[in-house]
Amino acid sequence: MVEKEDEMASILQKIADHELSVDMAMNQLKDPGFVELNYAKVDTDRPHRTGYPEVIYGEGKTASQILGIIQTMVSAEMNVLVTRVSPEKAAAVLAVYPKMIYHDTAQILTWQSIDVPPLPSAIAIVTAGTSDLRVAEEAALTAEAFGNSVSRVYDVGVAGIHRLFARLDVIRQSQVVIVIAGMEGALASVVGGLVDKPVIAVPTSVGYGANFGGMSALLTMLNSCASGITVVNIDNGFGAGYSASQINHLTENTK
Amino acid sequence: MVEKEDEMASILQKIADHELSVDMAMNQLKDPGFVELNYAKVDTDRPHRTGYPEVIYGEGKTASQILGIIQTMVSAEMNVLVTRVSPEKAAAVLAVYPKMIYHDTAQILTWQSIDVPPLPSAIAIVTAGTSDLRVAEEAALTAEAFGNSVSRVYDVGVAGIHRLFARLDVIRQSQVVIVIAGMEGALASVVGGLVDKPVIAVPTSVGYGANFGGMSALLTMLNSCASGITVVNIDNGFGAGYSASQINHLTENTK
Amino acid sequence: MVEKEDEMASILQKIADHELSVDMAMNQLKDPGFVELNYAKVDTDRPHRTGYPEVIYGEGKTASQILGIIQTMVSAEMNVLVTRVSPEKAAAVLAVYPKMIYHDTAQILTWQSIDVPPLPSAIAIVTAGTSDLRVAEEAALTAEAFGNSVSRVYDVGVAGIHRLFARLDVIRQSQVVIVIAGMEGALASVVGGLVDKPVIAVPTSVGYGANFGGMSALLTMLNSCASGITVVNIDNGFGAGYSASQINHLTENTK
Amino acid sequence: MVEKEDEMASILQKIADHELSVDMAMNQLKDPGFVELNYAKVDTDRPHRTGYPEVIYGEGKTASQILGIIQTMVSAEMNVLVTRVSPEKAAAVLAVYPKMIYHDTAQILTWQSIDVPPLPSAIAIVTAGTSDLRVAEEAALTAEAFGNSVSRVYDVGVAGIHRLFARLDVIRQSQVVIVIAGMEGALASVVGGLVDKPVIAVPTSVGYGANFGGMSALLTMLNSCASGITVVNIDNGFGAGYSASQINHLTENTK
């Protein structure tokens, strides 16, 4: 990968200095930054660009495709995180890599070959109801895999808003807040109006009828009258956990 | 109108008793219960069926059509309420009926020829923001026209939820609560979780982008996780005021 | 829970009077009003706020989560109502609580530990067709659980409108009317034009093609040309029964 | 136009009989059945195929384009019907063809050069409200232009259903019924359940909020629980009048 000018100038300088032949430079410049697997091109350059290794999206991939990608990442000594893995596919993977851990509520497979020490500053994960657990745990495990502490505040939806007030201190002590809610998703606005930290809202498909598969909560969160709320896709616990981790790590970088 | 069996039996008995000729009975049975105006059939039977006179929906009617219907109702000694009247149409009506009152925030025309004494028990009208005023006043004036006291609690949206708590006593002292909100409409759920009275939620078209003309608040309110909330059409302040009045009058009937 | 000012003033006075230590007052103020269950926070304060105990929404919860919540409520001597319980989950619950009753048409579990004497004034539940039965029974059982009499008027859709007229007296004698209809949902408007009581309309997902999962009936009911109609979510029999009960109890409170 | 086999066989026979040269036959077969106007190809073959001359859809055409098409039809001695003509365009056309008649409620221009005697059997046009008049008159004038008698039954929506019953005889005496309604469009189902004649339903865009420009009434009519109802596009009075005329003329053809 060659977008960074410094790298490019350094290569050019080496050619001028005869430290590098044109052929060798071309090879170096042509280093693809990925491993070709026929059905996939595993992105080995990603930590360099975005700070984190590639995360495998398990849905729509066969167990053997997932295994192939894991093998490539393990060879490259990367930590592995696979989301949306059904129990059947998980079993097939665990048969080959028995050291991997399958988190069944979150439907996530993880393997931490390299230790990631958690940041002291926490991410709060707040849910409206019990049915939002799968998405909440997907967010929590993602955040933990990338070295964050997580405060879980579950089932504090606005039908009984005193439950939220009772946990407000925990929420306010974190650096970033993830709010997860289905049905009408009003919790995001209420939290947004009470905290001074960035809020990432995750609509879930929990509900029926006019929730239209999560559309209802999604629109609620996009139209929030409270400021400081950004939104990810319906049921996208992973995305919320990932973004929250990026934000939380900013505090580390600048210390 | 002849659906009520008692009325029918009474007519039949009178025929049997020769107190009524067949022709006269037919006329009585055929009393249409409306006045034919060519472009409209004014429903003069409505108070008998539903307890209230017809309300004129002003949109899509010309000023002269509105005038014709008003004239019919005035002749029948009914109170007149016209909703969604533009200032232009209102001016045309007031030129003919200078005693009518035009409420410009609510875009409503009223004429109370018969006095309607207000019930002691109140209807609370709660709005999320300042931009919801037109709809709120449409609801308030409708409720007042039908003999209800109204408590106005405006601009208490969830972005600053303490404003709502500061007015919770007023809300809890009313018999019915109307909650009016645009954008994400979360206020309805929050109020629903805090009171023990029926809540009627009115989504408004206030907002932009993914509010899709009020769809966002509508879906929020339909999917509310709080119980005891029913919903009317987007911007339908009149409908909420009408239903709240019906409910409030139940308490009177049963005393 | 501390929103009510009287309660707060009374606590403060007791501190001033040295009848209460600051610590004890803090505990009392900090009484959360819920029981923490890890996956749920059961709202034990709800009867105080909204007049009714929490109702358990069974969908998306595991049988063991439902059992845990039931146990908490039973310990708190609350009546239990669980909606949207599949026969499989119901069987698991009944194995532990054999005294609970499973209503299979409505897919509802109930346990009335405290007797709720029914009000004399009734709620009419009117359906358009036979396929609306599940939703209708969910509404009926909810209303009955909260102490209301219910008049069932089923299968009187507008394709044969004389069936409705034949039952109009029963409908008119009730205090609140619930109208349940799928397909085009026209029944709500027709009933709304014939009665002087509040009408709660429930669209159902019955139908196919352009009914789009109940959207068709929902839009019909929201746009009704008849006044006095409010709407709940598609298939939300519970919500209609709950709101109707709230309205019906108003008549009691004011006597 | 050559699809009809008889015509084709007759031409071939004439060639075989040397009554027609190959060139002449090719010309005859190649008779395009339309007049080329650069911006339009006026379909002069339509009466032959569908029984009626082309009707000009005025929207999206300039006044001069409309004039050009009228001129072509007038030259071909066809009756002219132009729908959706704004007053401005109508004035431009009338300046050239002062004998044409502009119906301003319906926004239609007509010119009957050939007399079309009306059928004795009538088409009933039933509307829910006063605001549906433009669409109703578009349907009525179309039907009358094609030789049908029309019975107008306006403003009989289900909010006051007795108005409909009062006019049921007129409706039942017609051969075809057109029902026109906006908002929730329930009238179509009610009429469909009461008559034994084909019902054509026209949803209108009358309403606001969740009527979504007529979508609400459209879905209602498509999902009707009553049998015997077919539907045309939102506000398509012309289409309903045209189809009703086709149906009404069937009775004539078969006598």
Added chain:
Amino acid sequence: MVEKEDEMASILQKIADHELSVDMAMNQLKDPGFVELNYAKVDTDRPHRTGYPEVIYGEGKTASQILGIIQTMVSAEMNVLVTRVSPEKAAAVLAVYPKMIYHDTAQILTWQSIDVPPLPSAIAIVTAGTSDLRVAEEAALTAEAFGNSVSRVYDVGVAGIHRLFARLDVIRQSQVVIVIAGMEGALASVVGGLVDKPVIAVPTSVGYGANFGGMSALLTMLNSCASGITVVNIDNGFGAGYSASQINHLTENTK
């Protein structure tokens, strides 16, 4: 049922003439026109109002509910038609009524206790593809059950439009044309431009992706540039067959 004035006047006259007691008249007037089945009110008055007996919509009804309704209709000596019956429900019904016929392509059950002689004039049923067969046969069997001849013209979609032209004579010889198409549904417009008879278009859910369950074909048909096309719900073969039958019978009545 009492809407018809003649009937009413006759009853009143009889009372005046002492040929009928008030009680007897009330009974006669109160004849409900339906049979109460607890879960259904079978509409026995329908032939009187709409010319055809009630048709049972099988979806969403249990086999035992269907059986109960059939029994009521058989007792009343009505012909029976049940649509959308799964093979499982059909087997349960046939076990009780072995003389009924189950048409498995159309998923329809029929029993003709009274002979309905077919009209000489035919209904053409035209489909775009092979996958539209279920809907086409639902339409065809409905039309035949109500005494119509049917011309089946299947698989003539516009991808090979010459197949349509080859069958145009058959189509043109019928009194009414039903066009059934999924995917983009263009066939309806093409047929509409070629015939002078009313066309009823049935969109089907055949297709994938952006057909959105038949929405694509539905919109096509509603927006047709050809005149004389009316539309029924997606996959509603029954509705099309029913309406076509009504239209076809008009020709009979007027002869």
Added chain:
Amino acid sequence: MVEKEDEMASILQKIADHELSVDMAMNQLKDPGFVELNYAKVDTDRPHRTGYPEVIYGEGKTASQILGIIQTMVSAEMNVLVTRVSPEKAAAVLAVYPKMIYHDTAQILTWQSIDVPPLPSAIAIVTAGTSDLRVAEEAALTAEAFGNSVSRVYDVGVAGIHRLFARLDVIRQSQVVIVIAGMEGALASVVGGLVDKPVIAVPTSVGYGANFGGMSALLTMLNSCASGITVVNIDNGFGAGYSASQINHLTENTK
């Protein structure tokens, strides 16, 4: 089939020359261009009109219907391509035609009885992810069946855009580019901005939540800010392969 004037003139001339009787000519003109199969009309004229034989769309057809159509095409010595064939139906077909090949990733059946030599110029098929493979192979096999070379460039989505740049040469050397992507489908715009060849974009249903079954990628591709992109239906690999083949063959025709 008779649309081509030359053919028609030649027939007419033969009649004039008494080389052909009128009856024979009528038969020739009436040659339907299809084989009637009761449930299908196999279009044998298609190669003549569109350059390719009919392709069988397997979904919604029974195995025996598919077999019947194959038999007809085999008899007419056409190459056979069946798309969207489930493994079960494929097995039933292979039992009768064991020489056919079933491609299980693409769910396609093929039989090349006539050899189609591939063009030297290639079609590039570019996918965003591994989950797009089924659609990609449907496109690839279609293109190969019609005599095109295919360059497969899989899993180069914009999350790791360097993978695309690494394969840009292969893409730029082809005559037409097919871009296949689900989720947000951004890859099409990026490729469109980098190549000077026509790009056909295929949205896939890969994704969840607010992808609404592929709608998300579809809208992305239709609204592309890059020029030179046209779009086919969601998951329509066949359509893309077919259109690409048509375009690629243009280069051959003009050499």
Added chain:
Amino acid sequence: MVEKEDEMASILQKIADHELSVDMAMNQLKDPGFVELNYAKVDTDRPHRTGYPEVIYGEGKTASQILGIIQTMVSAEMNVLVTRVSPEKAAAVLAVYPKMIYHDTAQILTWQSIDVPPLPSAIAIVTAGTSDLRVAEEAALTAEAFGNSVSRVYDVGVAGIHRLFARLDVIRQSQVVIVIAGMEGALASVVGGLVDKPVIAVPTSVGYGANFGGMSALLTMLNSCASGITVVNIDNGFGAGYSASQINHLTENTK
């Protein structure tokens, strides 16, 4: 721009050969390929990448922004094409560049400083109606600006399909066909079934009611049962003209 490896290798070789300093090479590699205008970055590298200069999309840009971009392109000796220019903006531009030509039907501004000789092979542009002219001319002028001959075949919609057959020869003699239609857009499928060349379909927003701003025609074209059709955005005449030109030029390149 540096993606092409040859260019890169040549630069590296020159450095190795001391023909180029590292600084100079860096400048050359860093040549941005665009001109910075503060509010815009004019893409001067586009002809190199995609074969055509940038086309200016006029909507949402001020007249002075358009003028600035034109000036940049004129300086770079590029031909200029601006689409969607209102008459007001056009006047402002013409005041500065009086040699530019404004095509008012198409709302396009052009300036051909470099002569583009037209290809002999033509693009056919086929429209369903007169109201599609603006879009058709946008496509036609785009194609002509890029050196293509255009055959205009206007107003041949399926309501009078013989008009299409009369022009089929012109259509079949072209290399690419653009089909433009609003309302139900059926014309695309019909043309697709009759020609052996690639068809680009353009849905237009012509129509009303359930056409939903062109959605109806868009869905029709995406779901076409005919093969060989690809689709562009609603009203996107430019995009169709551009893609057709790319395809048409393929034939040239390969000669």
Added chain:
Amino acid sequence: MVEKEDEMASILQKIADHELSVDMAMNQLKDPGFVELNYAKVDTDRPHRTGYPEVIYGEGKTASQILGIIQTMVSAEMNVLVTRVSPEKAAAVLAVYPKMIYHDTAQILTWQSIDVPPLPSAIAIVTAGTSDLRVAEEAALTAEAFGNSVSRVYDVGVAGIHRLFARLDVIRQSQVVIVIAGMEGALASVVGGLVDKPVIAVPTSVGYGANFGGMSALLTMLNSCASGITVVNIDNGFGAGYSASQINHLTENTK
């Protein structure tokens, strides 16, 4: 406002210590945290809760309502930011507060009475096109008002992706990235795949046809295949600027 326990405990302790009377404590607890303006309740407690003063949303408020709220905030010595102010309303405000500044591209009014020194770490604002300027400036001015440095990178959409690569260094040096794009919105995914900082995506309503008022770009951004992207409402530049500022300030707090 009393949610914070420390504050509460401190008040209670003072009462116990007789430093505070019960009445005074009640007043203090009852301090509403807002100023009542009849049509608005200005939230003066917000800086305390969320770190920033209330921002006035100008749309749907009259100039005099805006003035009233400004006056309240000025009295409370808060900085003032009003978004979505039309030039007309701005003029009315400036007539009263001539020191306020109106930014006409962004349609924002600002008044910084208290100096907010900018953070050294920057927010990058990246747009796809020139037409996205209004939204971009709304984001930029919001961020600057809250003490952030802003790097503007405009018009780098994927149709000419080299423009983005040319500015990648500027983007990578910022702490947070806002990506603003209309049409298909692909830029967000491309940027997301290239940086290791949180990306906030803003869909704009720029485009036409199937962009459905910004829905297209919104769905693109929600479904992004790149990780680390969160989304705000269509055209919500303010919201993006606000959230980015919150994130950027985290880095400050933790130093």
